[in-house]
Amino acid sequence: MNDAHPAPSHNPAWPWTWLALCLLALALMYAGTGIHRIGPDPDALDFDTGAALATVRQLIPENRPHPTGSAENRAVADRVEAGFRAAGLTVERQATDLCTAMSPGCSRVENIIATLPGSGGDNGERNVLLLLSHYDSVPASPGAGDDISGTAVLLRAAHELAAEGPWRNDIVFLVTDAEETGLRGAMAFVEQHPLAERVGLVINLEARGAAGSSALFETSTGNHALISAYADAVERPVSSSLMVEVYRRMPNGTDLTIFIDDGVPALNFAYTGAGSLYHTERDDSDRLSPGSLAHHGEQMLALARAWANADLAEARADGDATYTDLFGRWVVAWPQGWNLPLAILAVLLTAVLWLRSEGGVLAKLGALSLPLLLLVAHPLLGAVLTFPLAKWPGAHLLDHPQPMAGDWSIFIGSVLLALLAGTLAARRLSPRALLYGAWFVYALLALLLALTLPGGSYIGLLPLAAFLLPLAIESLLRRGRYPLASALLGLAAATYMAIYHYAVLEALGSFNASAMRMAALALFAIVAMPLLAARPKTGLKLRGPVLATLALLLVVTTVATTRPVATPDRPRWANLVYDLDVDANGVATNPQWRLNTYGVTAHAAASLMGFTAPPAAVDLPGTPRRPMYTKPAPSLALDAPALDIRSQRQDGDTRVIEATLRGARDGYLLALVFDTPADLLGLAASGVMMTGPDGRGIATFNGFGNDGIDVTLTLPADRDVSATLVEFSALPDTPEAREMLEARPADTSPVQRGDHAEVRRRLVL
Structure with missing residues (x-):
């Protein structure tokens, strides 16, 4: 040549x-990929952003955390139910205490299920289009992004779809509880509710931040028909088959995981911008991106309209599509x-x-x-x-x-x-x-x-x-x-x-x-x-x-x-924790303050809050050993959680103990942690074997407060077994605690479990 x-x-x-x-x-x-980095312009989207933002503020008016089982969470659930009833839908509450082997433990669950009947009726086919979000938050966060934004979109979609109907398929709006504590709300629906047998397609809204585009990041397998419909229906698509394939290989999960594992065709949307707000105190209605909320809503409504009159059997396909969006405007796709x-x-x-x-x-x-x-x-x-x-x-x-x-x-x-x-x-x-x-x-x-x-x-x-x-x-x-x-x-x-x-x-x-x-x-x-x-x-x-x-x-x-790496709207993470150990004889020991930092160590926050010693490795039951800031604390009269043995018997080489776990400070989480995981031969509750000798020797109980949880422990018969029962509850309101919280810099926020107390009772069983 x-x-x-x-x-x-x-x-x-x-x-x-x-x-x-x-x-x-x-x-x-x-510049052309701005929609992928910062999200779309809400004014350009076909969605009533103002109404959706108002709904977010109505659901969490005080921007307070609402973890599973809390009074705040029940108040949010009441508002969600009222919103669906205002749209003219039939609403029911599914309340149960669910124990699972996945993320071993139990959660108190109260799902909200609203139904917009279709013209097809219950013909025994999978003719339910399920629109999904969750309303519980982690203990640190108001959860405006994760996932009150998704819940607000479902409420607005209910008003729109009810006004535009009737539709061929039943449209069910499922707003789950206990997503943050092991996806147990979704599990309760799939395992216990009769509607689960009729679900033909699920569309879930999630968030891991408070900004950015709403991306289709997960689908069920055999997604070719789903992607074709997505490309036709959605005006501003953001997705690629690489996102979907990588997420399938990751250990993460959302409520949609439960439906995908059940073999239901499914689509999952989330935005991930402003990730430093994720699960923090700052994930509030004031910092939620209107563009992200509107993008969620535009896509949810477009897909709901497309599938509400379609044969949901067509959502299943033999193979996956290979595809990507171009500039958030078009989708190029072909069979894999x-x-x-x-x-x-x-x-x-x-x-x-x-x-x-x-x-x-x-x-x-x-x-x-x-x-x-x-x-x-x-x-x-x-x-x-x-x-x-x-x-x-x-x-x-x-x-x-x-x-x-x-x-x-x-x-x-x-x-x-x-x-x-x-x-x-x-x-x-x-x-x-x-x-x-x-x-x-x-x-x-x-x-x-x-x-x-x-x-x-x-x-x-x-x-x-x-x-x-x-x-x-x-x-x-x-x-x-x-x-x-x-x-x-x-x-x-x-x-x-x-x-x-x-x-x-x-x-x-x-x-x-x-x-x-x-x-x-x-x-x-x-x-x-x-x-x-x-x-x-x-x-x-x-x-x-x-x-x-x-x-x-x-x-x-x-x-x-020279650019700032943390601001009040993009904070680093640090929790103030009060630690108290109670030994097997009921004597309180080793009170200390601890500053839990994540990702980047918040040295400035530690110094301002009076932690003068350098970080040192801390051993906590069930937690990987890592350096933390600590300092001595006064011994506060905090009640400790308890394990009350109701009965025990020997069965060959094992002991079977029937016991009741009980919190003492109306906490949001109890954790039972065995010093030697192999000593826990079995832990069951509500007839479910949650963990055994192959597990990590840890089970968590979420949302029960001071209510008792009955468990069955199977332990070796030839030796005593040591364990720790930990209650996570509100941080004590003391002058010293208030002084430290006021000194924490504005560019630092509590995250995940937030500022809290950990009261540990040592057990010898």
Whole structure:
């Protein structure tokens, strides 16, 4: 193949043009993927955002936490029920105490089930469209995002759908309790409610933050029909088959997990921006993003309308789709079975192009080695950038208040790597060999994904299509000349994939995960690099662009290190805890204050709150040993939880103890923890064996307050067994506690269990 150049023999301005082109491509794609990073404009969405925000505020008017079993949670449940009744729906409450082996323990559950009857009636088929959210919160948080926002959307959807009906299918709105304590509300519905047998499709709304786009991140298997309907119905889709496939491989779960495990077709939506607000005191109605709420609502209503009159049997399909959204406006999808043939075809085509390019064997191998080098160099440079962007200023694991400078530090780092690799090649290797070698590597990446992670195959296949299809035309029209137009189109598609997945990976980690996120930028760099040699090898002056890019990287990175890493609206996490041990004789010992910090240690908060000693390792029952701030505390007269033995008997080599666990401070959680997990041969409640010798020796009981919980313990008969019963309850209101809470800086928030007391009773059984 002729490797002639279309340009004159001297073009010293091309490296600067290339640099400007790369920065422009990154900037345009960064702006174009704004919906993925910051969410949509609520004013542009087809949803009554104002009404939904008002509903959020009505459900949690005081922005108080409402964990399972609390009086606050019952008040929220009453408001949810009243909202559905106001829409004209039939409402019932499903109340039960559910014990499970998954997340061993029990929860007090009160689900809310509202039904909008369809015209089809109960014909014995799966003709129920189930719209799902949960209303309980963790003990630290008002839960405006997680998941009062989803509940508010369901209430607004109930009003809309009731006014627009009748529909063919029954529409059931299930608002579960006890999601945060082991998904037990969803389990109670699936295991105990007769409607569960008729559910043909479930759509769930969740959140892991308080901002960003509402992304379809999980589906049931065999999702091809679901994705086709999603693409047709939703105006602003945000999803990809890679999100779905990665989430399937993660240990996380939501209420939808229970329905998917039950074989029901399902769709799961969540937003993950402002992750530092997740499960914190600051996840309130004032900080909830209107755009996220509206995006939830627009998609839920669009899909509900699409499926309410459809045959829900059509939600099932034999295979998955491979797909991605484009700029949050369109979905490109095809059957997953196409991936491997398409990837093999792309490998063969690019291999032929690479092998026919000018140059000997060593030159061709050199053209392959540089893209491979870039694939390795990107996560390495990302790991280096972690220190100025995250470790040095102490950035949050999930979130950064002002990420733009850090983002551009990583983008410019990728440009620098491409420029350095191009510098090595520009004067020595054939421009076509570099170009086709880079796309050959891209095709090999597509093949690897098709074999190992089929849901991610589009990452390689779509840019390859953007390069190879125009190349066929350009080769005919501009025979013998460098295919610059095809290369630029391929670069545009690859840059979109790089920036898109850079944004998606933010859900897994902020700048602490710079190595992982920068790896996505290699998709851009490996096809940008060969364009540096698209113009003549003679006369290329690369020193200036290299020095300019390096200087720009240093400036932007320096600016990034000056940005605040925690603010009141994007806080770091720290809980104030009062610890008290009560020994087997009922004597209180070792009272102390503890500052639990998560992710980034809140040194400033510790100092301001009077913790002067450095963090030291603390041993707590059932908790991994890790450094914590502690200081002595007064011995407060706090009642301890109790285990009352009702009866016991010996059964061969075991002892069977019938006992009642009881809190003493109306706490939200009791935990029974055995010193040696193997000593717990069995723990049952309500007829359910929750844990045995293969478990971790821990069971939790949520929402029972001071009510007793009857349990059956099976223990060895030949020895005493040691355990600890821990009650988690409200932080004592003392002058010292108030002083420390007032001193905690505004950029630090309680999280998860929040500020609380832990009173531990040692047991010898």
